[in-house]
Amino acid sequence: MSGERKGFILQFATFQSSVDEGFWHGLCSLKLNKLKTDESPISITGFYTPCSNPHVSSHLNLLVESLPTEPSDESPTAANRGNRNKCSVPGTLYNTNTYEGYQSLDKKSLLKAEGKKIWDDIRSGKVEEDSSVLLRFLIISFADLKRFYFDYSVAFPALALDPPATLVDLKPASEWFTAEEAESVSICCNEWRKSSLTADVPFFLVCVSSNSQATIRPLKDFKACQHEDHKILFAFYDPYHGPNNPGWPLRNYLAFIYARWNITKVPFLCYRENRGFADMGSSLVGEAIIEPSQAWQDETHVPQVIGWEVNSKKKVSRHIDLSTSMDPTRMVISAADLNLKLMRWRQLPSLNLNMLSSTKCLLLGAGTLGCQVARMLMAWGVRKITLVDNGKVAMSNPLRQSLYTFDDSVKGDKKAVAAAESLRKIFPAVEAEGIVMAIPMPGHPVPSKDERGVLDDCTRLCGLIESHDAVFLLTDTRESRWLPTLLCANANKLTVTAALGFDSFMVMRHGSGPLSATDESKTEPVGSLSADVEKMSLSHSDSKPRLGCYFCNDVVAPVDSTTNRTLDQQCTVTRPGLAPIASALAVELFVGILHHPLGISAEAEFGNSLDSGSSEQPLGILPHQIRGALSQFSQMILVGHSSNSCTACCPTVVAEYRKRGLDFVLQAINHPTYLEDLTGLTELMKSANTFELDWDDATDNDDDFVEI
Numbered sequence: 001m002s003g004e005r006k007g008f009i010l011q012f013a014t015f016q017s018s019v020d021e022g023f024w025h026g027l028c029s030l031k032l033n034k035l036k037t038d039e040s041p042i043s044i045t046g047f048y049t050p051c052s053n054p055h056v057s058s059h060l061n062l063l064v065e066s067l068p069t070e071p072s073d074e075s076p077t078a079a080n081r082g083n084r085n086k087c088s089v090p091g092t093l094y095n096t097n098t099y100e101g102y103q104s105l106d107k108k109s110l111l112k113a114e115g116k117k118i119w120d121d122i123r124s125g126k127v128e129e130d131s132s133v134l135l136r137f138l139i140i141s142f143a144d145l146k147r148f149y150f151d152y153s154v155a156f157p158a159l160a161l162d163p164p165a166t167l168v169d170l171k172p173a174s175e176w177f178t179a180e181e182a183e184s185v186s187i188c189c190n191e192w193r194k195s196s197l198t199a200d201v202p203f204f205l206v207c208v209s210s211n212s213q214a215t216i217r218p219l220k221d222f223k224a225c226q227h228e229d230h231k232i233l234f235a236f237y238d239p240y241h242g243p244n245n246p247g248w249p250l251r252n253y254l255a256f257i258y259a260r261w262n263i264t265k266v267p268f269l270c271y272r273e274n275r276g277f278a279d280m281g282s283s284l285v286g287e288a289i290i291e292p293s294q295a296w297q298d299e300t301h302v303p304q305v306i307g308w309e310v311n312s313k314k315k316v317s318r319h320i321d322l323s324t325s326m327d328p329t330r331m332v333i334s335a336a337d338l339n340l341k342l343m344r345w346r347q348l349p350s351l352n353l354n355m356l357s358s359t360k361c362l363l364l365g366a367g368t369l370g371c372q373v374a375r376m377l378m379a380w381g382v383r384k385i386t387l388v389d390n391g392k393v394a395m396s397n398p399l400r401q402s403l404y405t406f407d408d409s410v411k412g413d414k415k416a417v418a419a420a421e422s423l424r425k426i427f428p429a430v431e432a433e434g435i436v437m438a439i440p441m442p443g444h445p446v447p448s449k450d451e452r453g454v455l456d457d458c459t460r461l462c463g464l465i466e467s468h469d470a471v472f473l474l475t476d477t478r479e480s481r482w483l484p485t486l487l488c489a490n491a492n493k494l495t496v497t498a499a500l501g502f503d504s505f506m507v508m509r510h511g512s513g514p515l516s517a518t519d520e521s522k523t524e525p526v527g528s529l530s531a532d533v534e535k536m537s538l539s540h541s542d543s544k545p546r547l548g549c550y551f552c553n554d555v556v557a558p559v560d561s562t563t564n565r566t567l568d569q570q571c572t573v574t575r576p577g578l579a580p581i582a583s584a585l586a587v588e589l590f591v592g593i594l595h596h597p598l599g600i601s602a603e604a605e606f607g608n609s610l611d612s613g614s615s616e617q618p619l620g621i622l623p624h625q626i627r628g629a630l631s632q633f634s635q636m637i638l639v640g641h642s643s644n645s646c647t648a649c650c651p652t653v654v655a656e657y658r659k660r661g662l663d664f665v666l667q668a669i670n671h672p673t674y675l676e677d678l679t680g681l682t683e684l685m686k687s688a689n690t691f692e693l694d695w696d697d698a699t700d701n702d703d704d705f706v707e708i
């Protein structure tokens with residue numbers, strides 16, 4: 001606005017608002033949790049301070065603490081009286097349930113009602129006790145909670161003087177006061193602002209004695225000040241920075257001064273600061289003349305009220321889109337990603353977060369190990385998890401299996417489905433799927449009437465393994481791991497096994513597949529990650545021995561281990577701390593494989609091996625097997641190479657599977673000795689049974705021998 005001269009109509013700088021993102025988030029939470037569809041007005045609090053920058057005005061700020069904790073609260077809990085950085089101002093919020101309701105609000109009536117509150121507070125004398133009520137504000141809004149769109153308008157109700165006040169004089173306070181007076185006023189204002197009792201009182205009196213000493217008094221002391229031989233200035237915190245106009249708060253201040261004390265010539269001080277301290281150079285002193293109409297003398301008269309905030313000189317609604325920052329799912333993704341990014345920033349520059357988030361993990365078994373592994377994978381940034389299990393949540397499960405609740409066990413929910421649902425509740429961004437199916441097992445013969453169903457399960461399991469990048473074998477029995485091990489060896493998949501005893505555990509990674517991809521019957525790996533793993537495996541399969549799988553140390557085929565078991569054998573009995581330890585190591589091993597340049601073909605490394613440090617892997621060494629025992633709190637690293645007689649991953653078995661397909665699987669299930677015959681284990685056992693060892697002893701008796 002242009003500068004004012006003597007005798008001109010007093011013009012005010014507009015009061016502006018700034019609504020913080022946290023305010024809208026708090027409003028969403030308040031509406032969802034407490035307000036529901038209630039459209040009753042809500043008491044809120046805004047905050048502002050005197051202008052402290054010569055080029056930028058202060059705004060009325062709406063923060064998350066502006067909102068009440070309860071809908072029935074008279075005022076928010078965080079009004080924080082006495083805070084010099086947050087001069088609190090009472091306000092009213094009308095939030096509608098629909099955009100049509102927002103548009104149909106009678107803005108004129110609402111503004112008039114708020115203005116009448118100010119007028120009533122002036123008439124009753126409440127302003128003298130709490131002058132912040134002169135700055136009441138009003139906000140109307142519509143919150144689209146689905147899309148996080150917000151439409152709102154803000155008003156600062158002002159009692160219009162009729163006719164308008166006239167500005168007689170306006171100049172910097174440093175020019176109006178003498179040097180001694182200016183210094184004394186600055187000292188008093190700084191003390192007033194530091195006091196916890198007065199720091200956020202926006203209207204006050206500045207009294208200057210004949211000896212140039214200033215004092216600050218509350219508004220209620222005005223009559224007492226009149227009897228003293230002092231110059232009295234009506235001071236207020238001015239949020240505006242311009243040199244030619246006072247800020248908006250003066251408007252209601254003048255109405256109050258005239259209505260309360262019938263003063264027509266009002267000397268005022270626009271108090272402003274510089275870096276938090278009184279600044280007489282930017283503060284303004286002026287005099288306003290008030291000559292309202294005779295109607296103001298009528299106690300029933302209510303002045304006209306104006307004050308809707310304008311945007312580019314137009315009264316328009318504001319619109320804000322916070323969907324990218326306020327959607328809870330996006331917020332939790334951002335928080336989770338931040339943790340991993342900080343890990344990469346501080347310790348692991350080579351951590352490939354994109355690879356982790358895109359890796360598809362298949363968990364066979366959703367018991368104690370499956371639940372823990374799934375949680376650990378999510379913590380590492382894996383976002384695509386499929387769980388396979390055929391069991392139901394039992395009453396004993398929720399205590400040790402972290403993805404289940406008591407309600408799941410009461411309802412008898414399927415583990416795979418309940419686990420996937422639990423993962424989505426924990427982290428909505430995870431793509432979790434639960435598949436209910438049994439894994440066909442050797443030693444568990446299939447009646448002819450059930451063959452079709454078993455073969456369908458085999459086909460489905462094969463498809464799952466082909467469509468995932470990494471497979472975790474987490475089932476309860478040895479035989480349930482055989483078919484997945486065979487399929488993983490055939491598809492050359494990254495495979496990790498974890499198994500538990502009572503107080504011992506074993507975690508291992510399987511080696512790469514045994515056959516070359518040039519074989520015509522070899523199916524193409526699914527996904528770029530699988531293709532990369534395949535390439536790394538084949539490029540090193542000829543030069544280095546393959547690492548073994550879960551079955552490579554066995555000299556017999558897997559058999560039925562569940563029939564005729566006693567109660568203690570039917571339940572998995574382990575120490576409670578064992579599963580979290582084994583699961584954590586399994587996932588850490590998986591992450592290490594992903595980040596190793598050789599992938600599943602990486603050689604087994606030891607902590608004390610000579611060449612382990614040469615690779616300089618940021619995640620440390622990459623072992624083959626980890627075996628631990630809680631009884632001794634011990635842990636050791638082992639390595640086992642693949643066996644040419646392995647019933648699950650040797651070239652003979654994989655080739656036979658590729659040749660015969662499901663017929664081979666069905667024969668292996670119904671006739672466990674078939675695998676022993678195929679791999680040569682039968683001949684090996686026969687040879688062992690007829691092998692004789694001679695023992696030299698003192699008697700030199702040729703008949704002394706031991707059969708093994």
